[in-house]
Amino acid sequence: MRSAHTVEQVRAAEATLMSRLPEGALMQRAAAGLAVAISDLLGRVYAAKVLLLVGAGDNGGDALWAGAMLARRGAAVEAVLLSSKVHEAGLAALRSSGGRAVLAAEAHRPDVVVDGIVGIGGRPGLRDEAAEALALFEGVPVVAVDVPSGVDVDTGRLPDRHVRADLTVTFGTLKIAHLVDPAAQSCGVVHLVDLALDLPEPPVEALQPVDVARLVPTPGPFGHKYTRGVVGVRAGSETYPGAAVLCTSGAGSGLAGMVRYSGSAADAVRARHPEVVASEGRVQAWVVGSGGDTDAEAALADALSDGVPTVVDADALIYVEQGPPGLVLTPHAGELARMLDVEREAVEADQLGFARRAASEYDAVVLLKGRHTLVARPDGRVRVTTSGVPWLAVAGAGDVLAGVIGSLLAAGLDPWDAASVGSWLHGAAATQASGGGPLTATRVADAIPEVVQGLAS
Structure with a gap:
């Protein structure tokens, strides 16, 4: 550390x-x-x-x-x-x-x-x-x-x-x-x-690699898909079906035992990820809002009614209110500015102050995306993600990140650990996939298993 x-x-x-x-x-x-x-x-x-x-x-x-x-x-x-x-x-x-x-x-x-x-x-x-x-x-x-x-x-x-x-x-x-x-x-x-x-x-x-290695959930000899956690994804829409695919890519990177998908982009998700179960059922965590468009408000309400930890991203952020426990909010600077009714420039100038303020006001873990992503708890403690490369600033990367965090929540990490470990893995995967050059969000998701494997060596 x-x-x-x-x-x-x-x-x-x-x-x-x-x-x-x-x-x-x-x-x-x-x-x-x-x-x-x-x-x-x-x-x-x-x-x-x-x-x-x-x-x-x-x-x-x-x-x-x-x-x-x-x-x-x-x-x-x-x-x-x-x-x-x-x-x-x-x-x-x-x-x-x-x-x-x-x-x-x-x-x-x-x-x-x-x-x-x-x-x-x-x-x-x-x-x-x-x-x-x-x-x-x-x-x-x-x-x-x-x-x-x-x-x-x-x-x-x-x-x-x-x-x-x-x-x-x-x-x-x-x-x-x-x-x-x-x-x-x-x-x-x-x-x-x-x-x-x-x-x-x-x-x-x-966090440093040794900290992430200690925190990443690993399956025991008698584990199965349900004991390892089921993560539910309510993401995408008719306008943005790709967001559902990318979010399930992050959620299905192997950190949890199973991914359920609920939404209008089921065909696109199944075509890319045949292992995803596109039906209702019990989950240990939800990921909501990535590419949700006009479906986001209803998707958030449905997810919160389950009473499980929930990652709230993108279009669902404007519908969040304080609590319940177990929320991880993942805004970029512009989204956080809207949540707090301030100017984006103010957030960018005082990232630590506004991340802490949002965590306190929403009584949630707040992940403020940026070059050095901040993960703030309501009590003011903060973790900074220093893994990653500038090439990670690419469409869909945030959808993958939300899915990764959701899988870690489902696997049993608390919201602060899930958000900070997920952010570190996301940045490290981007660094590995980039090799110093351009990359896509899909390649970031695909690199996560290899990064986790490297932590164990």
């Missing part, structure tokens, strides 16, 4: 650790990890040109100490001091190692810029002098210390002016901005330097 903590949690853990260590030891650990990461990015140290943008606070100190370590190994290190209150011991170490402080306009064109402007406790945004200094070195790779300066660390929101990093070297734990868009897009590759912090339960986390 990749855990992301709040600034307050990190500060408290750092204070506890520092009370047990010699003064300055924690900063030395962080600076050493930062120096190694910069070296790896450069591919060499001797004669490399390194520019530090240094603000007040510990991030500036980390940058200065790392710069001193690089200078001792032969790098030409210059520091632009953007505050009158920089870390004095770090600056002295840099100068004694051969580095020097310069004005931004006097600095040589560097091989890398190190962003030590603002730490995790800083206000979002950049002051004029910092923005102007950054602009002088446009096109040079940027390494951010802990977080790109200017981002809103605890929310993932982005102000107008902030650093866009190629590499972010963070310490102790991930921060929320490293996982949650839009801020995560400005972090580049995130490298974690372990500081052995004693941290509480994280409010935001990201």
Whole structure:
């Protein structure tokens, strides 16, 4: 599990650790990890040109100490001091190692810029002098210390002016901005330097393959199709029969024992999936709404009357009200905006905030689709899906995802696990099926069994 903590949690853990260590030891650990990461990015140290943008606070100190370590190994290190209150011991170490402080306009064109402007406790945004200094070195790779300066660390929101990093070297734990868009897009590759912090339960986390392998339901030696779960699908319509086919493709990827289909696209479903049972009967979970068009409202009412966990997607989302228990809502940003009566742009700017708000207002698990999909619980805990590729933004992919989540619900996972595991499998299947190029929703569904098989190896 990749855990992301709040600034307050990190500060408290750092204070506890520092009370047990010699003064300055924690900063030395962080600076050493930062120096190694910069070296790896450069591919060499001797004669490399390194520019530090240094603000007040510990991030500036980390940058200065790392710069001193690089200078001792032969790098030409210059520091632009953007505050009158920089870390004095770090600056002295840099100068004694051969580095020097310069004005931004006097600095040589560097091989890398190190962003030590603002730490995790800083206000979002950049002051004029910092923005102007950054602009002088446009096109040079940027390494951010802990977080790109200017981002809103605890929310993932982005102000107008902030650093866009190629590499972010963070310490102790991930921060929320490293996982949650839009801020995560400005972090580049995130490298974690372990500081052995004693941290509480994280409010935001990201499943890793080992977590998914532990959570995916696997059949026992005496299992059969009914004990493994029956997932019902009420999707598609005369206008969108393909949505029913794709939804049953996801539901029938082998994670549950059986798929039932109820709707107007039965012939299309049977033609693609002869194993799907197109008749009424008992199910352990429903998937409703994908391509439902004008059939969606009635389909949702019928599904909810069964009292089983239900995935509500696409056209059915506008008919959802708070509760009953066991709902998984799967909107994209535009659909969530309609559900909350806000503008889409607002949702895209504050994805974490609106996903949490919807989960609370609807008392349901809410999966907000995106580059980094968010799965929020009513209590505010969130999982972020970081598997997947941009090629996954293709028609029908959401129909497959809804079916996958429904099959995991039917197999016995709770709504939060089903949604987050389903989202991870969906993204991993897209990555595998894509191979770096275009793909279709059908290929995503077809790749899911192979991804699950790979988890077990």
